[in-house]
Amino acid sequence: MDFAIQDSPEQTAFRVEVRAFLDKNVSPDIEHMADPCDMSFEQYQLRRDLGRALGAKGWLYPSMPKEYGGGDLSTEQIGILTDELTRIGLALPPYYDAGGRMGAPTILVWGTEEHKKRFLPPICRGEVRTWQLLTEPGAGSDLAGIKSTAIRDGDHYVVNGQKMYVGSSHGADYSWTILVTDPKGERHKNLSWLMIPMNLPGISVTPMDLLATGGEGGSGCGVKNAVFFDNVRVPAENLVGGENNGWKVATTHLEVEHGGMGRLADRRVVYDFIDLCKKREDGWAIADDPGAREELVNLYIESEITRLFAMRNHWLSHTNQPRSYEGSQYSLRRKLSGLDMGEKMVRIAGPLVLTKDKRWAPLRGSIEYFQRDSITSLHPGATTDIQRVIMARRLGIGGREREKAANLR
């Protein structure tokens, strides 16, 4: 076994290449705001510029096939790329692109050749930003219970309804959307996925006032929205995976969303917090208190386990091995340990972690943001309860066959 991303000579060369590329292409004007909701349009554009530069090399979606604009990179190379972006406080992709991140692998499995050629290259090259639209006011955990419809009318689908808790600040070019295509059809056999251009008439977007962004703070998603569809006419060829076959398609999408792909986790906030506690001012440091030290070590151990689960999933997925409960296990762990770490921080450092005041907030308020984000993160990509349900099914606890993980390739 080898847990380290140990660079072979080729990998060292690749790391050097990545660093040189990032030195050249990451604008010095990129700011790392503690709260992604504070991201200005200019800041967003700087990240999109970087995305296009990465995309031109196939590095924005490095695991996607080259022929569709990806990079066909190896696990190690993706690790290096992610590593180097993390080092400078960015993620891959460097902006919120959930519809691309989860839609692209799903289209790769379920799309026709025409779909792949049309949708994947713009996503992989960073030319478009894509949201994912799943949740509705009446359908959160019970995704199959959505009500928004797409009814066939000639060579178009007419879309009506409302999606919630979606997207980011500063809009999107496309929305990867699940809708009811057969309102009278049987549950699970009435859904379809549409790639919807966001400039079509009848679409309106309203920002929501949430505690934080949740889930993907690192990729800077910003404000979540409600999206309303009022008789929006979407070309029929934008339906991917077959009409009324959407539940099957969703299993692939959800596999990615439930953590099946595994990300090499960023633990910056943990290290920053430990450093904060070690910082000595006027002869005093938070870590001087033995109780605080004990909690800090526990926090460190918690984050080590989370990192290793992510690493395992990353390895399983990038070496194309069978997975079962691991995706949901990681998701569950990330959510619960995030919450737990947030609480530990409150206990260790007191109100210091609760303020974003310019004078008093440590680390420009990033710890205060973590407090809000770790609570908000409990719901995106399925609640902790749903993650447990999936784990139980995959482990076969209920006596049925062990449910198989959806195909990601």
Place this chain on the structure above:
Amino acid sequence: MDLSLNDTQKLIQDSARDFVRGSCGRDALLKLDRDPAAIMTTLWPQMLEMGWTGMAIPEEYGGTGNNLTDVAVLFEELGCGPVPGPLFSSAVLCARILMEAGSDTLKKAWLPRIASGERVFALALTESQYGWTADNVRAAAKRTGSDYTLSGTKVFVHDANFATDLLVVARVEGGAGVSVLRIDAKAAGVAIRTLDGFITGMCEVLLDNVKVATADIISDGWPAAERAMLSVTPVLCAYKVGSCKTVFDMSLNYARERTQFGQIIGRFSRVQDHLIHLVNYLDSARWTTYEALSKLDNGMDATASCHVAKSVASESHMHACDYAHEVHAGIGVSREYGLTLHTKLSRSLYHCLGAPRLHRKKLESVLGLVAA
């Protein structure tokens, strides 16, 4: 990054699995639990034949020089039993202490005999002021003529009941630090008694003016011995991982078979939650353990990882057994069912090589929270 087992490790895993299936069925293990001495006539000869006593010992000293991950793969399978006996104490822990701290003469004298299984070593460190640090050591050796005499009381010593030789940690008259002394377990003045209770393989060792040759004293050997202990800690953790795995499998199977209220209990989400906790503990122990091993075998700094692994594995092992008991209820505490062998072990090995609290304390220094 490659988290899979290599071909050698797969072979080790296969042969260990065959051994556990063939010779360590539930009834056999329950019998050995009541009569541990029989281990040396039943399981031990088979372990020698498989070459397991030499795995952690370099070729120049009669072993096969396998790396720690290889050894851990074996111990994970043994933990699945759980297979009892002094294999870890002798051929891994004491062998490693001799390797790290011993003189060339001591290594040449004892490592080949540990590797061949002819001698069985155990580490006598802990005393009535229980702890796995040098501070807790009161046993002392006094100079008498050209040799020394050793006196003291060691307690909760793992596997001393099987031992032909003991490595005793003691203070030596005239020495600056804490030393490691080899004595014959049958020497005059040594009295070994197995302790009874909810405990697996632990003994009291009374040392009353035991003669020790100067050549058998590793003067100021503690720092090297402590390094050796830390580096084999993940192997012990792997044994715990194996035990957690069996406990999980037992619980899963039980939840799928046991019927109450007209349905299998695995349908109840309360029961599912126990199993989810269990698999989370299992995997936490597994991946922290194998990362530490990988760092050790690749010559990286593994200090923090070893502390994390022991802390996580010890806690996980106890919790895993607790959740298994929640799933199993009455049948779980019936000794003949076999679960309690694991539960007892999870308590008995919790402190072995340092309790989680000690390892977390050491992490405070490693993370720079206190001056090292």
